[in-house]
Each structure stands twice: as C-alpha cells, then as structure tokens.
Amino acid sequence: MEANIILIVRSWFDKSRDWQKDAFVNLWKSKDLEETKKRALKLVCKEYGYTDCPYVSDTKFPEDLDDVTSDDSNIILKSISNIQGVAALKPTKPLEFTKGLNVVYGANGCGKSSYVKVLKKAENPKDDINIFSNIFEKINIPAKATLTFSCDGEDTTTNWSLKNDKNYPIRIYDTKIAHRFLDKSTETIYEPKLLHIFTQLAEISEYISQEVSSEYKTKTSNLKSVPNELSTSDLSKKYSELETLPLIDDFEKCINFTEKDQKQLELIEKTFNYSNPDQTKKKLSQQVEILSQLKSKISNAYSQLDQSNVEDYIHSIKIQIKTRREFENLLKTYREVSSIKEFGSDLWKDMWKSSQKFSDSIEGDSTKDICVLCQQPLSSEAKIRYAKFSEIYASDLEKKQNDAYEILNKKTQKLSELINRNLNVNDTKQILITNMFSDDVVSYIEDVLNKLYIRANWLYNYDPKNVECPKVVCVNEVLNKFDEFTKRIKEQIESIDEFINNSEKQSKDRIELQSKKWFSENQNNVKLKKELIILKNIKAGIKTNNITKAKNALSEKMITEVYVRRFENELNALNPSRSIKVELLSDGKKGRTSHRISIKGAFEKKKTEEVLSEGEYRVVSIAAFLADLNSINKTQAFIFDDPINSLDHNYEDNVAKQLVKLSFERQVIVFTHRLAFAETLKNCMELYLLENPEIKESSKFNYIELRNSPMGEPIYKGDYNKTNAISSLQTIKDESIPKIRKLREDGDYDLADAKLKSCCTIVRVDIEYLIEKLLLNGLVTRYSKNISSLKIRYLKIIESKDVDFIEKMMTKYSYFEHSQPSEKPIELPDLECLEKDVNDLIDWGKNYKKRLNKK
Structure with a gap:
C-alpha cells in the first residue's frame, strides 16, 4: 500500500479516542459489524464513565495494514422457495437460478413484480416498498420465503421475512435505482477494505449517536422537576446550574439530609403552624412538667417491680x-x-x-x-x-x-397502690391526650405503662403454675426516652423563641431544609443529571468529522479516479457515439463517499433529468450502476428489473451485450416482460460465445417463464425458448408415458386421458422447436430481430423425406395445440401410437443432428 495512504490512516488513528481505535482494529480483523457496534457502544460508555464493561480497548495500530487482501468469493442466488404471503403468488416449486445469465419472463399478472419486491426487501430491509398478502383472501399471511445462496460452491439456506433486518448479498437495478444515480449525490456501493472500514466507523458513530440520543431522551423523561415552592432556595438554584461532573460531585455532598436536619425541619414546620406561639410555648412547658412527673412515677414503678x-x-x-x-x-x-x-x-x-x-x-x-x-x-x-x-x-x-x-x-x-395510682394507663393516657402530646409520645408511654401494669398484675395475682414473669422495657432505655421527649419539647420551645425573635431567618432555614430533603429523597434526579451530562459528553465526542476527513482523503487516493474512469468506460460501451455528454463528480460527508452525475460542458446549470431524454437518462444510470458494482471483488448476484424501459433498439442491444458480458464474470438475473429482449439476450449470448470460444463453459443461459396460474409458477426453458426439444421428447418417453400407463392399470382413466392430451400438446410444441432450432438450425427464430445469414448454408441438407416427416407429425399433433369443435372432438391417440411417434421424432432429431455436424 502507498506510504501516504498509511500515513493518512496513522495520523487519524493517533488522534482518535480509544474506542475508535478498538473499533478500527476489530473491523480490520474482519470482526462482525453488529458485534463491533455493540462493543464500541459499551467501550464508549466505559471510557466516559457512564457504565462499566469487561472489555479492554485494543489500541495497537495494525502492523499488517498494507496487506489489503480482496474478497473474491463467488456468491450466487440459487433459489427462492416456500414463498408465502406475497400478493397472490402460489408457486408449487422453487424459482431456481444458475450461474451466468438468468432471464425471467412473465406476462402481466404472472407475479414477476412480486418476486422482485421480495428481492428488494432482501437486499435492503429498510426499503420503503410495501409487500401485501393476497387482499382477496380472509387470512392475512405474513410475507416470508426461503432464500438459498451458494458461496464458492457451499450452499446456505436462510428464512427471509419482513421482520428480518439482514442485508442479503444481491444488488438490484430498477427505475428507483436509476433515479437515485441521477437525481442526487449517490453513495458508492463498493469500497476497498480499508476505505470500507471508515464507512463502517461512520456507521458505528451514527449507531452510538442514535443509542445515546435514545438513552438521553429516556433519562430526560424520568427527570423530576423541582417543585415551584422550592425553586427560590439556594440549593435549587445551584441544581439548575449543574453542567459539569465536578459540580455534580460537590452538589451531592450538600444534599445529605440527616436525622438532625429532619428534627430541625419538623421543629420549624411546627413553629410555622402555631397560630399563637406564646400560648403554644406555655403548653409545651406544661408538657415538660408532666413528663417529669411521669418519669418519676415510672421510675418508682420500675424500682418496685425490679427482679x-x-x-x-x-x-x-x-x-x-x-x-x-x-x-x-x-x-x-x-x-x-x-x-x-x-x-x-x-x-x-x-x-x-x-x-x-x-x-x-x-x-x-x-x-x-x-x-x-x-x-x-x-x-x-x-x-x-x-x-x-x-x-x-x-x-x-x-x-x-x-x-x-x-x-x-x-x-x-x-x-x-402502685397498680391503682402509678400504673393507671387510661388516666395517664387521657392526661397526655388532653395536654396535646404527640402520638408517638402517647403511644410509647402507654406501651411502657401497659407492660409495667401487666408485670404488676401478674405479681399481684401470682400463680405458681405460671412461672414466667412478663418482661418490661429496660428502665434506662425508658428514662432516656423520657429525656429525649423532654429535649424535643424544649427544642420546640427554643424554636418558638427563635421564631418570635427572628422569623425571617426561620423562613430561609425552612425552605433550605425542605429543598435539602427533596433532593435527598430524589437523589435519582441527581444521578440522572450526572448521566445526562455524561451522555452529552459522549454525543459531543462521537462526531464523524475526523472520520469524514480521513475518509475523503483516502477516497481521493483509492476510489474517485478509478471509479470515474470505470463510469466513462461503461458509458462508452452503452453509448458508442458519445452523444451523451455527462461527467461524474465526487462528494464526501459523514464518512461517506458519494458521486453525482452532471451535464458536461454546459454553460447554464440545469438538473441532469431536465436535459437528458428518458432513454439517455436510463443509459447513464445503468452505466453508473455497472461502474459502481463492477468494482466489487465479491461476485454477488446482479438483478435487473426491466432495465430497457424507454430505450430504443440501439441502446437495448448495447445493454444486452453489457449484461451478457457481465454474466461471464458473475451471476446476472434479468426480469422482463418483453420476449424480444429475452431473445436479444439469448442471441447476444450465442454471439459472445462464438466470438470467445475459450470461455464457453463459464456461463449458462437459463430461461424461466412464469405462469399466471398458479401465479408465479416457474417453467424452466419455457415454451418460448426451448433449446432442446429432443430432451423434452425423451422426458415424455421415459417419465410421462409410464405414468399414464400406470394410471390406466389403476383404473384412473380420466386422469390418464388428461395427461395423455397434455403430452400430445407438448409434442406439438416440440415439433415447432425441431423445425426452428434443428431443421432451420436457428436461421430465423421467433421474437428475434436478427437473421443468422451464416446458417443459410445448412439448409441444403434438408431432404424431402425430412419435410414429409415433419409435416405429417405437425398435422397429426396440431389438433392438440389448437381448440377443437365441441360437437366433434378429436380422439386421443393410443398410448402405443404416441410412444411410437415420440421414438420416431427422437430418432429423426438425432440423425438430422449427425448430418448437421458432418456439414
């Protein structure tokens, strides 16, 4: 590889973050793109401290960067089978393809477009084309099919459905692709391995960006708003200004709401709820006195009831x-x-x-x-x-x-006396309630008295049988609790004094404590805020600017000049007169290499589609498509859906020649509704083989006709292009006639007659092809614009007995190809008679072929 190319990559690599280096290394090692995406996302999150993962970034620059081996694997599409839920398609057998040139012909309503839709979705699951099931049936069956590919001779079968997001190794040209190549800048489909890695890096960055954006949106929706009544607090203002991680860390230290804070807030809240602070202070002082008396009584009770x-x-x-x-x-x-x-x-x-x-x-x-x-x-x-x-x-x-x-x-x-005076629970409880003690104080004292009462009552009514004395709370714990209650009330008294003397400070302390409590209870909010800042940092750090810059520099060295030259060659082959004046211009953004077609030498700037005729428009798009795809070392299947729309016969012939030439390099599948174009492709194939006899075995011509009923049913080497009538007759002899004979032996005469009539019809068609392909040796063929004048010399071997034999057979079996009057239908021949005629036709065909070969 050129040193300046490695220098471009090295410069980018050294300036990149660790997750980008790791992604590059993994892609260079041909790791799976989807797995690399997921790995890169985890490494990004780890690098920015968002989440952790066990992966360690591989940041070592590949030493074998100059070893760019091309992928020259040979991939062909072998078949489409088990198709269901696609329009009214109901084929009973697979649509099979071979290496070389495959022509799929079908009249309107045969299902050709439905097959193409399946292939388009297989090529690109994101294609906006719609696939519906049969709207005339009640049951809606989801679209699905089985696709079989062969890679270097090894078959792989996969189940395709609309839910499948896999891109299959096929490329399709249709009207939509034609517009894509001319109407706007178009991204090249093929790129060398190194360049493609940068495209994948851009794709990975976009994937991470989408995932991060989605995560950011979710986190934002979970973020709680600070209540309006707390928005004026210092903490709330500080929270609104959190934009960096250090500020978040400092803020987290300020929102630890302790038990002391809670008590202080409760005191302040109670103070604010007092309508008459002086009166409340007096009541609280009475509570302190009551608690003191109760403490003395309970202490005395504990003394009397100790162990x-x-x-x-x-x-x-x-x-x-x-x-x-x-x-x-x-x-x-x-x-x-x-x-x-x-x-x-x-x-x-x-x-x-x-x-x-x-x-x-x-x-x-x-x-x-x-x-x-x-x-x-x-x-x-x-x-x-x-x-x-x-x-x-x-x-x-x-x-x-x-x-x-x-x-x-x-x-x-x-x-x-102790029970009746000091341990009178109801009287004591009433005193506490009357003096407006808090529920927790009343409940606690009531519980302590109840336990003491139970212990005293057990002792008073002592029964030797009941030896276990009821337990009571530890006296020190109870006395400490009384001290705690007393302290709490005294703190309330102090808070009231503070409120009376400085209400403004109390108000500020109150809102700050309320804010502190809210943030403490909603610490997930702070966590989310921290995560959102990290996600913002990730979003800012995964921009594709550095990737695009490196990609554009590499594209100029590795693609643009070669691709432009390739486009010019393809256009010249399709337009030998050089009448179409266009040029290919390059463009690059977001790690993508794109090209657009522009009018060459124009003084006034106009859109390409406004200047070119519809036929020229189509030719230019085909040239761009072939130039792009012909650079792919991996020989994938190229599929063309009616590529000659709006082309005159000259352009049509040129397109056919290019497709035939292409079929010797990779698999080509052409869907068309024009028999003439199918015949043109066949003639171009024969001519190419005559001109290049050394490559005769490298490509095959596979003609498939689609039936209207059942829709999409393939007929291989269909009636309009039978290439071997003798093989067809041999099949009738070896397979059809024995089956008919077996049906008759089993007594199924109706089915036997129906198959016999079908055989007679096929024989009639085979006789036509014996005349066209053998007797006349393809001098004139149906649906072809050409006459092979070089084959005129073979006509002299025709003898009168050949004409008489063919005429006799043609007359005899014409009745079974054309409709007959219902009042006098033609009787079917005996099975033995049909078998003799088939043998005679086979023998004649083989003998005539020997005479042709001698000539």
Whole structure:
C-alpha cells in the first residue's frame, strides 16, 4: 500500500479516542459489524464513565495494514422457495437460478413484480416498498420465503421475512435505482477494505449517536422537576446550574439530609403552624412538667417491680403458704382427739386462750387434774385431750403463720397502690391526650405503662403454675426516652423563641431544609443529571468529522479516479457515439463517499433529468450502476428489473451485450416482460460465445417463464425458448408415458386421458422447436430481430423425406395445440401410437443432428 495512504490512516488513528481505535482494529480483523457496534457502544460508555464493561480497548495500530487482501468469493442466488404471503403468488416449486445469465419472463399478472419486491426487501430491509398478502383472501399471511445462496460452491439456506433486518448479498437495478444515480449525490456501493472500514466507523458513530440520543431522551423523561415552592432556595438554584461532573460531585455532598436536619425541619414546620406561639410555648412547658412527673412515677414503678422485689414478693407468698400449711397440718393431727366440730377455728382459739389464761391464774398443780371451769375431776381421756390442746397452744406455728401473713399483706397493699395510682394507663393516657402530646409520645408511654401494669398484675395475682414473669422495657432505655421527649419539647420551645425573635431567618432555614430533603429523597434526579451530562459528553465526542476527513482523503487516493474512469468506460460501451455528454463528480460527508452525475460542458446549470431524454437518462444510470458494482471483488448476484424501459433498439442491444458480458464474470438475473429482449439476450449470448470460444463453459443461459396460474409458477426453458426439444421428447418417453400407463392399470382413466392430451400438446410444441432450432438450425427464430445469414448454408441438407416427416407429425399433433369443435372432438391417440411417434421424432432429431455436424 502507498506510504501516504498509511500515513493518512496513522495520523487519524493517533488522534482518535480509544474506542475508535478498538473499533478500527476489530473491523480490520474482519470482526462482525453488529458485534463491533455493540462493543464500541459499551467501550464508549466505559471510557466516559457512564457504565462499566469487561472489555479492554485494543489500541495497537495494525502492523499488517498494507496487506489489503480482496474478497473474491463467488456468491450466487440459487433459489427462492416456500414463498408465502406475497400478493397472490402460489408457486408449487422453487424459482431456481444458475450461474451466468438468468432471464425471467412473465406476462402481466404472472407475479414477476412480486418476486422482485421480495428481492428488494432482501437486499435492503429498510426499503420503503410495501409487500401485501393476497387482499382477496380472509387470512392475512405474513410475507416470508426461503432464500438459498451458494458461496464458492457451499450452499446456505436462510428464512427471509419482513421482520428480518439482514442485508442479503444481491444488488438490484430498477427505475428507483436509476433515479437515485441521477437525481442526487449517490453513495458508492463498493469500497476497498480499508476505505470500507471508515464507512463502517461512520456507521458505528451514527449507531452510538442514535443509542445515546435514545438513552438521553429516556433519562430526560424520568427527570423530576423541582417543585415551584422550592425553586427560590439556594440549593435549587445551584441544581439548575449543574453542567459539569465536578459540580455534580460537590452538589451531592450538600444534599445529605440527616436525622438532625429532619428534627430541625419538623421543629420549624411546627413553629410555622402555631397560630399563637406564646400560648403554644406555655403548653409545651406544661408538657415538660408532666413528663417529669411521669418519669418519676415510672421510675418508682420500675424500682418496685425490679427482679429482686419480684423475687422477694414471690418468696413472701411462698413463706405464707408454707406456714399456713404447717399449722393446718398440726391442727389436722390433733383434731381427731376433739369432739368439738369447730376445733381449731379462730373462735376455738380465742376460747382456749382465755381458759388457759384463767387456768394459769389459779395456783397449785391440782388444776391439771380438774376442769378449770367446772372444777370437776378429769377423766384419763380428758387429761389426754387437755395435754394435746396445751401442745397446740404452746406451738409457735400459728405465730409464724400470722407473721408471714402480715408481711405479705403489707407488700400486697403496696403493690395494689402502685397498680391503682402509678400504673393507671387510661388516666395517664387521657392526661397526655388532653395536654396535646404527640402520638408517638402517647403511644410509647402507654406501651411502657401497659407492660409495667401487666408485670404488676401478674405479681399481684401470682400463680405458681405460671412461672414466667412478663418482661418490661429496660428502665434506662425508658428514662432516656423520657429525656429525649423532654429535649424535643424544649427544642420546640427554643424554636418558638427563635421564631418570635427572628422569623425571617426561620423562613430561609425552612425552605433550605425542605429543598435539602427533596433532593435527598430524589437523589435519582441527581444521578440522572450526572448521566445526562455524561451522555452529552459522549454525543459531543462521537462526531464523524475526523472520520469524514480521513475518509475523503483516502477516497481521493483509492476510489474517485478509478471509479470515474470505470463510469466513462461503461458509458462508452452503452453509448458508442458519445452523444451523451455527462461527467461524474465526487462528494464526501459523514464518512461517506458519494458521486453525482452532471451535464458536461454546459454553460447554464440545469438538473441532469431536465436535459437528458428518458432513454439517455436510463443509459447513464445503468452505466453508473455497472461502474459502481463492477468494482466489487465479491461476485454477488446482479438483478435487473426491466432495465430497457424507454430505450430504443440501439441502446437495448448495447445493454444486452453489457449484461451478457457481465454474466461471464458473475451471476446476472434479468426480469422482463418483453420476449424480444429475452431473445436479444439469448442471441447476444450465442454471439459472445462464438466470438470467445475459450470461455464457453463459464456461463449458462437459463430461461424461466412464469405462469399466471398458479401465479408465479416457474417453467424452466419455457415454451418460448426451448433449446432442446429432443430432451423434452425423451422426458415424455421415459417419465410421462409410464405414468399414464400406470394410471390406466389403476383404473384412473380420466386422469390418464388428461395427461395423455397434455403430452400430445407438448409434442406439438416440440415439433415447432425441431423445425426452428434443428431443421432451420436457428436461421430465423421467433421474437428475434436478427437473421443468422451464416446458417443459410445448412439448409441444403434438408431432404424431402425430412419435410414429409415433419409435416405429417405437425398435422397429426396440431389438433392438440389448437381448440377443437365441441360437437366433434378429436380422439386421443393410443398410448402405443404416441410412444411410437415420440421414438420416431427422437430418432429423426438425432440423425438430422449427425448430418448437421458432418456439414
């Protein structure tokens, strides 16, 4: 490669950003364009700090830049099959193409235009051409087809549909393309690899720009507007001026809305809501006093209900139960010696104490033997009872029981007083509500009192079966909470004082805190703002100016001079008289290389289409199209849709010659509705082969006729261009006749007769082509403007027996090609008779061909 070309690329590469270098390197390595686009987008976002990705930019300049190998692969379109949902097309077999020149003929309504529409969409999915399904059918079937390509002999089948965004390797010339080449600057289709990379780089930049713009639009729509009432704050003004990333970072540090800020804002908000600040201050002072009293009561309740007091109370209950049980057991032991029903009762105890006291007051021991009250001697049993009663009276169990009861009773009274006075939840709650305490304060104190009440009530109604004592909040936590409530109220009092003394400052602090809170709650807004700034930076950094500049410099070196020369050669071939005066001018923008056709040597500036005739206009456009595409080293299929519209016979012949010549280099497919042009192409092919016998095998002529019913059904080597009638007759002999015979054996006589009649019709047509192509050796052919005078010498080998044989066969089978009267239809020949005639025609044809070859 020229050193100055490498210098241009190197200069661009060194000045480019890393993502551009990476894209260039990947494209040079022939990486997939779509994947390179996605990679470049991620690298751009990473480079600008928008998002991260695992990719690392490849920024090493390719050492093999001077090794520009051309892509000389041979690609042909082999077939269009399984076509559905395209107008009224209903072919039963594929439309197949071969290497060389393919001519697809079709009269109006045969589906030719529908096939071309499919190919146009396959060439360029963004083409604005519309493809409709059959509007006369209720079911709307989406358009789809199967396209088969061959690349260097390897077949690839792909499913095409309107949703497919793939560009297939075909190029189509039609009226629309003709206007594109003349009406405006037209981008060249082919470019050398290095130049094409810059076109792809421009495409990648446009792709990134579109993606970034779309992302920017989405982010902008998600951006919340600052409320009007906050727009005058310093923070809001600062936010509106955020245009750089450092400013965003500084702003983010200013919007951390803390718990302290929240409390301050709440205080200010409450202050602004007070209609009478002095009265409110007085109420708040009362709240402080109430909290202080409640704190003292609750602190006292916690002291009484701490774990040691709970355990002590439970222990007292247990002692009282134990002493009572011991004393009752003692009474139970001695109860059986007494006949008094109320033995052991309180009344009995009082009686016994009094009698014992009376007994003690009487001197002498004799009292132990006589009753103290009646002074009667005691029986032995009475003495025993007396002794037992004295033991009970002398026991200290009753005293222990009484002492335990008294201790427990005092503690229970104290607990009852605590429950009824200090832990009266409803009364306390009412006091708090009446004094307008906040809900959280009321709720918290109510919860603490409830827990203390439950604990006290559990203790008061202690049940040994329920051993788990209800828990309460830690006393220090509660007392700290009271201090917090008190502090909060005192802060409100201070805020009221501040408001009374300096309301203007309070107003400013209020709006600033509100703004700070809004931005803190909408931090996604700041994040979006940051992302929008980055997206703006990306948008500004992906302009194609540097790519366009390098591309234009390279285009001048690598394309323009060669392309202009190629256009002149093509135009001279189509217009040998040099009567069309036009020139090709180059243009470049956004990384694209474009050319436009202009009138050459004109003193007055006019549009090309205003000066050229319609035929000249068409010729110039074909020259530009061929000049552009003939530079493509990859031999793709070239498709021409009625290329000779508005051309006279001279231009038509020149176009045909150029298409035939082109078909020896690559596949050419011509769609036409003119049989004469199809015949011209065939004659030009034969003439080119005669003039260039060494390339006979490099191109084939494939003629396809399209049927009207079923629409689009292909007929290969159609009736208007049968090149081998003997092969057709051989097919009837080898395939059709055995099938008819089988149908008759199976009893399907109607179908057998229909196929027999069809064979007779084909035989009639084959006889015509035996006359045209063999007997006359192509001297005169239908739909051709030419007479091959060189072939007149072959007429002398015709013998009378040849004429008689052909005339006999022509007469016999003419009835089956033309319509017959219904009152007297022609009878079909016997199958054996048809088979004999076919054999005779084949034998005659082969023998006559031998005679021609000898000549």
